[in-house]
Amino acid sequence: MSIEVSHITKTYGMIKALNDVSFSIKKGEIVGFLGPNGAGKSTLMKILTTYLKATEGSAEVNGFKISEENKEVQKSVGYLPEHNPLYLDMFVKEYLSFNAEIYNIPKTAIEKVIEQTGLGPEAHKKIEQLSKGFRQRVGLAAALLHDPEVLILDEPTTGLDPNQLIEIRKLIKNFGKPMSDGRAGKTVLLSTHIMQEVEAICDRVIIIHKGAIVLDKPLSELSDDKEQVVEVEFDYRVEKEALQKIDKVNKVENSVGFVYHIYFSTREDMRAKVFDFARDNGLKILQLYQKNTTLEKLFIELTTESEK
Numbered sequence: 001m002s003i004e005v006s007h008i009t010k011t012y013g014m015i016k017a018l019n020d021v022s023f024s025i026k027k028g029e030i031v032g033f034l035g036p037n038g039a040g041k042s043t044l045m046k047i048l049t050t051y052l053k054a055t056e057g058s059a060e061v062n063g064f065k066i067s068e069e070n071k072e073v074q075k076s077v078g079y080l081p082e083h084n085p086l087y088l089d090m091f092v093k094e095y096l097s098f099n100a101e102i103y104n105i106p107k108t109a110i111e112k113v114i115e116q117t118g119l120g121p122e123a124h125k126k127i128e129q130l131s132k133g134f135r136q137r138v139g140l141a142a143a144l145l146h147d148p149e150v151l152i153l154d155e156p157t158t159g160l161d162p163n164q165l166i167e168i169r170k171l172i173k174n175f176g177k178p179m180s181d182g183r184a185g186k187t188v189l190l191s192t193h194i195m196q197e198v199e200a201i202c203d204r205v206i207i208i209h210k211g212a213i214v215l216d217k218p219l220s221e222l223s224d225d226k227e228q229v230v231e232v233e234f235d236y237r238v239e240k241e242a243l244q245k246i247d248k249v250n251k252v253e254n255s256v257g258f259v260y261h262i263y264f265s266t267r268e269d270m271r272a273k274v275f276d277f278a279r280d281n282g283l284k285i286l287q288l289y290q291k292n293t294t295l296e297k298l299f300i301e302l303t304t305e306s307e308k
Helices: 041-048 070-076 092-103 108-116 132-144 162-175 195-201 271-280 293-307
Strands: 003-012 015-025 030-034 056-061 077-080 150-154 187-192 204-209 212-218 228-234 249-256 259-264 285-291
Touching: 003 041, 015 041, 015 056, 015 212, 030 041, 030 162, 030 195, 041 056, 041 150, 041 187, 070 077, 077 132, 092 108, 092 132, 108 132, 132 150, 132 162, 150 162, 162 187, 162 195, 162 285, 187 195, 195 285, 195 293, 204 293, 212 293, 228 271, 271 285
Parallel strands: 030 187, 030 204, 077 150, 150 187
Antiparallel strands: 003 015, 003 056, 204 212, 228 259, 228 285, 249 259
16 A cells, blocks of 8 residues: 555644545545545644654554654655745755755756646746746646655645636646556545545545544445536636536536536436537537436535534
């Protein structure tokens, strides 16, 4: 296992930020750590990266115990915290060079991560000149510099616009793909409170609420066999009647702006049909993905039940 968490509890005085949390993650798996704000996601990530110590319990990352082998854990983990700690007055390459010296790795690794994260066109700029999306890429590049086996990403897409969201999500999903030599891809633990993030990137979801795990399942087990919902955002307003002419459409909802929820009476992937509709009607698609209505319902039930 890449990550093994066993009965982790973290208390601050009388408050339990984490309460007896246990789970394991296999190599190459991309796992979404989903929960409301304040559920304990960031606390657990800080424990796994050795920034915090657990009050009780134990954990291993890449076979290293977080309580005893913290240096080895840090070397094998790439961590992007929620508040990306960048030196804004540094140039991109200068900042990555600084990080390379900390890890004592060859400067040749810098060009590799610049290419991996698509930073090439911005690499000559100061970080303060970059958009939020490219600053996130700099944080990801720094996390990848030492070629870690595990990536721990805390709210990596917060504050990004729709185009930046799509680009960063693709980037993260690619990290988990098997390598050309047959080795498993990187293990990714992704913290978010956005369900669409999990749907777009992850193989499995862990939901945490008030410091305790309330669900741990593969996304494939959380699908409704009777209905499929596709969320699409166009660059222009579309009449719902036109969308209802797509094959196997039950109903269409316009949620906000140019975003539409299209309900299909099939589990066949209908995104290609929506793409064809856009092409035939001269529309551009800004984002397109399948909504997991089961996950959405479960999230609401599991994170509000104790408040009823």
